[in-house]
Amino acid sequence: MIDNLNIMLPEIFLSLSIFSILMIGVFTKNSFNLIFNLTSLIILVTISIILSSPNNQEKIFLDSFTRDAFSNYFKILILLSSLFVLNSSKNFIIDNKLDKFEYPIIILLSILGMFFMVSSNDLILFYLGLELQSLSLYILASIDRDNIRSTESGIKYFVLSALSSGLLLYGCSLLYGFTGSTNFELIATQLNKENAGAVFAMVFILVGLAFKVSAVPFHMWTPDVYEGAPTSITSYFAVVPKVAGLALLIKFMFIPFSNILLEWQTIIIFISIASMILGAVAAMIQKNFKRLLAYSSIGHIGYALAGVATGAISGYQSAVVYISIYVVMNIGAFSCLYLLKKDGQYKENISDLSGISKKHPLLAISLLIILFSLAGVPPLGGFFAKFYVFVAVLEKEMYALAIIGLLTTVMSAFYYLKIIKTIYFDDAIITFETKNRTAQVSIFACCTILITFFLYPSFLNNMVNILFVS
Amino acid sequence: MNFPILSTLIFLPLISSFFILLSKDKTNNSSSIYISLFSSIATFFLSLFLWYSLDVNSSEFQFVEEKSWINNFIKFKLGIDGISILFIVLTTFITPICIISCVNSVKVRVKEFLIAILILETFMIGVFCSLDLVIFYLFFEAGLIPMFLIIGVWGGPRRVYSAFKFFLFTLLGSVLMLVAIIVIYWLTGTTDITQIYEIKIPKEYQNILWLAFLSSFAVKMPMWPVHTWLPDAHVEAPTAGSVILAAILLKMAGYGFLRFSIPMFPLASEYFTPLIFTLSIIAIIYTSLVALMQDDMKKLIAYSSVAHMGYVTLGIFTLTKQGIEGSIYQMISHGLISAALFLCVGVVYDRLHSRMISTYGGLVNYIPKYSFLFLIFALAALGLPGTSGFLGEFLVLAGAFQKSYLAAMLATFGVVLGAAYMLWLTKRVIFGSTNNSEIKNLDDINKYEIVMLVTLAFLIIFFGFYPLPLMETFNVSVNSLIDNYETALILK
Numbered sequence: 001m002i003d004n005l006n007i008m009l010p011e012i013f014l015s016l017s018i019f020s021i022l023m024i025g026v027f028t029k030n031s032f033n034l035i036f037n038l039t040s041l042i043i044l045v046t047i048s049i050i051l052s053s054p055n056n057q058e059k060i061f062l063d064s065f066t067r068d069a070f071s072n073y074f075k076i077l078i079l080l081s082s083l084f085v086l087n088s089s090k091n092f093i094i095d096n097k098l099d100k101f102e103y104p105i106i107i108l109l110s111i112l113g114m115f116f117m118v119s120s121n122d123l124i125l126f127y128l129g130l131e132l133q134s135l136s137l138y139i140l141a142s143i144d145r146d147n148i149r150s151t152e153s154g155i156k157y158f159v160l161s162a163l164s165s166g167l168l169l170y171g172c173s174l175l176y177g178f179t180g181s182t183n184f185e186l187i188a189t190q191l192n193k194e195n196a197g198a199v200f201a202m203v204f205i206l207v208g209l210a211f212k213v214s215a216v217p218f219h220m221w222t223p224d225v226y227e228g229a230p231t232s233i234t235s236y237f238a239v240v241p242k243v244a245g246l247a248l249l250i251k252f253m254f255i256p257f258s259n260i261l262l263e264w265q266t267i268i269i270f271i272s273i274a275s276m277i278l279g280a281v282a283a284m285i286q287k288n289f290k291r292l293l294a295y296s297s298i299g300h301i302g303y304a305l306a307g308v309a310t311g312a313i314s315g316y317q318s319a320v321v322y323i324s325i326y327v328v329m330n331i332g333a334f335s336c337l338y339l340l341k342k343d344g345q346y347k348e349n350i351s352d353l354s355g356i357s358k359k360h361p362l363l364a365i366s367l368l369i370i371l372f373s374l375a376g377v378p379p380l381g382g383f384f385a386k387f388y389v390f391v392a393v394l395e396k397e398m399y400a401l402a403i404i405g406l407l408t409t410v411m412s413a414f415y416y417l418k419i420i421k422t423i424y425f426d427d428a429i430i431t432f433e434t435k436n437r438t439a440q441v442s443i444f445a446c447c448t449i450l451i452t453f454f455l456y457p458s459f460l461n462n463m464v465n466i467l468f469v470s
Numbered sequence: 471m472n473f474p475i476l477s478t479l480i481f482l483p484l485i486s487s488f489f490i491l492l493s494k495d496k497t498n499n500s501s502s503i504y505i506s507l508f509s510s511i512a513t514f515f516l517s518l519f520l521w522y523s524l525d526v527n528s529s530e531f532q533f534v535e536e537k538s539w540i541n542n543f544i545k546f547k548l549g550i551d552g553i554s555i556l557f558i559v560l561t562t563f564i565t566p567i568c569i570i571s572c573v574n575s576v577k578v579r580v581k582e583f584l585i586a587i588l589i590l591e592t593f594m595i596g597v598f599c600s601l602d603l604v605i606f607y608l609f610f611e612a613g614l615i616p617m618f619l620i621i622g623v624w625g626g627p628r629r630v631y632s633a634f635k636f637f638l639f640t641l642l643g644s645v646l647m648l649v650a651i652i653v654i655y656w657l658t659g660t661t662d663i664t665q666i667y668e669i670k671i672p673k674e675y676q677n678i679l680w681l682a683f684l685s686s687f688a689v690k691m692p693m694w695p696v697h698t699w700l701p702d703a704h705v706e707a708p709t710a711g712s713v714i715l716a717a718i719l720l721k722m723a724g725y726g727f728l729r730f731s732i733p734m735f736p737l738a739s740e741y742f743t744p745l746i747f748t749l750s751i752i753a754i755i756y757t758s759l760v761a762l763m764q765d766d767m768k769k770l771i772a773y774s775s776v777a778h779m780g781y782v783t784l785g786i787f788t789l790t791k792q793g794i795e796g797s798i799y800q801m802i803s804h805g806l807i808s809a810a811l812f813l814c815v816g817v818v819y820d821r822l823h824s825r826m827i828s829t830y831g832g833l834v835n836y837i838p839k840y841s842f843l844f845l846i847f848a849l850a851a852l853g854l855p856g857t858s859g860f861l862g863e864f865l866v867l868a869g870a871f872q873k874s875y876l877a878a879m880l881a882t883f884g885v886v887l888g889a890a891y892m893l894w895l896t897k898r899v900i901f902g903s904t905n906n907s908e909i910k911n912l913d914d915i916n917k918y919e920i921v922m923l924v925t926l927a928f929l930i931i932f933f934g935f936y937p938l939p940l941m942e943t944f945n946v947s948v949n950s951l952i953d954n955y956e957t958a959l960i961l962k
Contacts, residue, residue: 357623361582372615377641378608387604387648394652402652406645413641417618417634425622425630454608458541 004060007067010049010075011115017042018108025101032099036090039104043083043111050075055466063183064122070467073320074118074247081239081327082111088335088442089232092346096230098144106143107236110136114244118251123172123182126248130168130212134161137241141229153228160221161211168208174201175256187256199263205252206267213245215305216274219298223282226294231346234290235334238297239327246304246323250316253308254468261311268309273404275302280411284418289348292415293333296374299412300326306405307389315392317464324460325385325453332370332446338439339363340432347430350419355428363434364423366443373450375416376409381453388461474535475520476548479558480595482513483565483588490585499580506569506584510591514562517595521555526943529950531601531664539605544661547601552947553798556940557598557718557725560805564717565591567922568710571813574820574918575709576624583624587710590616594714597722603651603661603730610686610722611644617711617719625706632699632706639699643689650682654734667733667954673962680738683731690723693783694753697776704772705825709816712768716775716808721801724782728794732786733951736958739787746787747877753780754884761891767815767825770895771808774851777888778804784881785866789955793869794948795941800862802940803850803933807859810847810926814840817919821912827895832904837914841900843923850930852892853885858933 005012021038025031050072057068086107093099113136116129138161142154176182178197179190191198211218226234257264279299286292304326307319339360340347357364373382386409393402434440453459486509490502524532531549539546550558568587576583593616596609614637622633655661658669671679689696700720704712732739754777761773778800785797817840818833819825834841850857853864863885870878904910915923933940 377615378611383608383611390648391652391655394649395656399649402649403646406649407642410638410642410645414634414638417637420618421622421630421634424619425633457539458543461541 004058006053007058007060008065008119009053010046011112011119013049014042014046014108014112014115018105018112021108022105025105031101032094032103035101036086036099036104039108040083040087042108043079043086047076047079047083050079057469059121061125062122063185064125065116065119066121067119069469070247070251071119073463073467074243075115077243077324077327078111078114078118078240081243081331082107082236084331084442084445085232085236085239085334088331088338088439089235090438091436092230092232092338092439095341095344095346096144096232098230098232100143103140103143106136106139110140111240114240117244118247121184121255123176123184123187127169127172130248131165133241133244134165134212137161137237140233140236141225143233144230147230149228150230153225156228157221157225164208164211164218167204171201171204171206171208174198174204184251184255188258191257191259193260193263199260202257202260202264203267206249206264206271209245209249209252210271213242213249213301213305214294214298215271215301216278216298217271219275219278222298223291223294227288227291231290231334231337231348234293235331235337238293238330238334242297242301243323243327246301246308246319249305250308250319253311254316265309265311268305269398269401272302272305272309273401275299275305276405276408277302280408280415283412283415286415287350289337289350289353289419292350292419293330296412296415297326297330299408300374302408303386303389303405306401307392309401310392310396310398312392312396313468314395315389316468317461318388318392320464320467321388321460322385325381325450328446328449329370329374329382332366332443332450333374335439335442335446336363336367336370338436339434339443341434341436342430342432347432350422352430353419353422354426354430355423356430356432357424358428359431360434363432363443366447367423368420369447369450371416371420375413377413379454381450384453384457475516476533476535476550476599479513479516479520479562480548480592480599482516482592483509483595484592485509487585487588490581490588493581499584502581502584503569503573506588507566509588510562510566510569513591513595514559514566517555517559517562520550521559521943524550524552524555524943526552527946529946534601544604545602546605547662547664548599548605549601549664550599552944553728553951554598554725556798556802556943557721558595560721560802561591561594561598561718564713564805564809567809567813567926568713570918570922571713571816572708572710574916575816579623583620583708583710586616586620587714590620590714594718594722598725601663603654603663603666606726606730607644607648607651610726611641613719613722614640617715620711620714621703621707624708624711627706628702629706632702635699636703639689639696643686643696646682647686650679653679663730663734670958671734673737676735676738677741680731680735680742683726683735684742687723687726687731688749690726691720691779691783692723692776693749693779694756694776697753697757700776701769701772704775704812705766705768709812709819712812712816713809716771716812717805720775720779721805724779724786724797724801727783727786728798728951732789733954736955737962739789739955740959743787743789743873746783747874750780750784750787751877751880751884753777754784754881755887758884758887758891762887762894765827767827767895767899768812769825770827770891771811771815774888774891775804775808777884778808778851780884781863781866781881784877785862785869788866788869788873789952790869790872791948791952792865792872794951795944796862796865796867796869798944798948799858799937799940800866803858803862803930806926806930806933807847807850807857810843810923810930811851813919813922813926814844814847817915817923818912822906822908827898829906830899830909831902831906832900833909833912834900835904836909837912839920840915843915843927844900845896846927846930848892848896850934852889856931856934858930858937860934861937
């Protein structure tokens with residue numbers, strides 16, 4: 001038993017560090033900076049622990065916890081994106097007086113929850129991880145507690161998310177009732193088409209997960225929460241929980257529900273198409289950049305789900321590649337928001353970007369790259385993300401899904417172009433104080449990845465290839 | 471040949487655009503202009519060297535470069551034959567001219583403009599070099615980004631509308647091509663076109679795939695009825711943008727038909743010939759009539775481009791040797807003529823800031839050198855024998871007569887219309903009475919403009935009298951294209 005504990009070494013290390021820095025935070029004054037730096041350090045150490053752990057599949061605790069290539073990949077993605085999100089937003093946090101020492105600690109707690117989610121092989125552990133993550137996110141959404149919009153978004157998120165967790169839990173209990181097990185592999189062997197109750201349970205679980213990744217028609221909370229929460233939290237919301245949610249969705253499709261492929265495929269195809277269309281249409285009329293990114297992220301989840309909808313390993317792989325590139329693009333886009341500072345205020349309206357290409361050519365060109373990449377124009381990274389998904393979709397001869405997906409790409413190109421128009425074609429109004437070293441670093445990193453992706457586009461594929469072993 | 475000469479050709483402009491980015495000159499942008507001019511001329515000579523060392527007696531792809539790109543899936547494959555080399559040389563020839571033209575016409579953000587032009591050149595050369603469908607798509611689409619910015623940042627008053635229309639029309643057409651490309655991959659297991667030529671795509675898929683490719687090429691070409699973006703884009707784009715658009719970007723579609731549609735889907739190409747004939751004839755007649763009614767010079771030339779591209783599609787889908795050779799010739803010559811005409815409009819636009827025909831009149835009395843060159847280009851555009859415009863149209867019509875008398879007759883009627891609008895334009899702009907007093911103070915063309923326009927005029931007349939260098943280059947490739955097409959028809 002003790003020998004096997006190293007399977008969950010990252011989780012153990014993370015929980016112990018969280019408790020220790022919590023103590024440090026409580027007993028030292030003005031400890032935000034210290035805790036913040038320690039958090040980055042903890043994330044880096046956890047990454048190195050995961051990198052040094054082997055990729056072969058191992059399970060402990062009555063097969064309820066797995067460590068394999070899949071969970072390792074997602075854990076590293078979660079950690080890296082949290083690291084970038086946190087560090088790029090540091091100045092923003094301090095400027096907006098959010099620099100409470102709890103902030104990074106709660107982020108670490110949500111990461112711990114996600115770790116258990118992606119490693120879970122059992123309904124109970126999965127639900128515990130999900131709740132740990134969700135509870136941390138509720139606090140984060142309303143962390144600016146004196147700001148009415150932030151608290152409003154926190155309450156909204158809490159009420160709706162609690163409802164979806166309830167549905168999910170109901171689904172889990174149904175699943176247990178109809179299959180007699182909470183273990184993913186055992187459920188898989190018990191499930192078949194005749195088991196109508198289990199199909200019912202599957203729908204509930206899908207609804208819960210669709211809520212977490214904010215797919216249509218369970219997306220209602222996304223724009224409000226994105227707009228209301230402080231930008232640093234929004235960027236975290238837009239990136240990290242999406243990764244974990246998608247990982248879990250893929251995992252559910254891949255292991256417990258692998259025998260009722262047709263049933264869930266229909267639902268996912270519907271969700272995917274609805275998300276792509278809504279993401280493209282609703283974003284067109286947005287004036288707030290964060291709200292626009294919310295709708296754009298709904299659309300992007302639609303594309304990733306199109307990959308999942310194929311029900312084939314190549315499709316899952318393409319969805320993983322998609323979400324990885326999505327993370328890069330979104331971190332870049334949000335980091336740009338941290339540079340739009342004027343008189344101590346951070347601007348978030350699209351019209352504030354007017355003509356920044358004249359005063360801030362580098363910021364403008366970075367946004368240009370990120371936005372064209374989000375639109376999926378070659379030769380940038382975002383194109384390859386879409387390309388792999390559509391290759392997988394067309395392999396399964398799902399022509400309608402592919403054509404709708406590509407048409408919505410054109411529609412969504414419209415609103416990305418509108419921002420580029422504001423940046424490049426309109427007259428300059430505001431000169432921003434763009435001195436924000438950490439955000440600049442992350443913008444630079446994201447743009448470099450997006451531009452140079454075409455030099456070696458199979459970079460992610462090579463890593464993703466080993467994730468799915470059946 | 472081990473040295474990756476095609477990659478060098480493609481990435482040379484891109485690398486030099488980095489140097490422009492790094493160059494520091496605040497007041498006049500001389501160093502950026504010199505760097506871009508130098509690199510584009512170097513690219514031009516490199517492409518001439520390629521043309522010189524290309525074996526035109528072989529229909530094989532030459533200078534082939536192949537490199538694993540996406541593992542087990544797509545290879546980064548480049549290569550050229552007798553057809554593509556001409557388009558590459560056209561691209562590398564037009565780019566330095568654009569750069570010279572922006573000395574006069576671009577006043578703001580010159581550095582960014584030059585970078586955009588050079589990046590665009592990279593993508594354009596890439597389109598004509600790629601031997602893999604995905605690589606082709608990549609370059610084909612990537613060109614949208616710099617062109618969108620060129621129209622939008624340096625364009626005229628309605629630039630935003632035009633830039634959006636240009637981008638969205640083209641993107642909409644292309645995504646269907648992307649679906650088709652992926653479907654081809656799953657049908658044949660490769661996107662390498664030399665292998666697809668061998669494999670033969672199943673008959674039942676050919677028509678639908680052909681239509682998907684058409685959706686992209688028809689927008690880019692542009693064919694009636696999806697041509698409406700072109701007049702807008704041309705009118706609002708700065709001179710250099712219009713030149714590149716008319717001279718090169720439109721040719722990508724014609725090249726695409728020759729490289730992809732016909733060899734990959736011969737049966738569908740035959741099946742859809744009546745459709746293309748109809749659309750081409752409508753384009754020729756209808757847009758010529760529309761051109762007659764324009765009072766904006768750039769718009770008139772834009773519509774005339776649509777009509778000329780109608781001859782190109784007509785010629786390609788006659789699927790005869792004369793027709794195809796004629797359309798390639800027409801594309802090259804239209805590349806030179808339309809570039810020259812847009813530059814001419816740019817010359818007077820820089821001075822009077824008006825594109826309206828009514829602003830001008832009687833230019834010949836005040837700026838004779840300009841008027842003389844304008845007359846040459848207008849006559850070339852209407853296909854006067856002795857200019858390169860004549861040969862292309864003549865061969866296309868000769869090809870069309872072998873397939874359909876009706877189409878050929880109507881297309882010939884279009885030649886008359888073409889003469890009508892071009893001559894009427896010349897009459898109103900160059901001759902006639904001068905109503906505008908500002909014209910009396912116009913400066914005649916300066917040394918930069920002389921260099922650009924005289925070079926173009928020389929080439930237009932040279933290729934009008936001596937077409938052999940071009941004909942020899944693509945002769946063997948066209949023969950093998952038609953041979954393969956005919957064998958495919960027999961085998962069906």
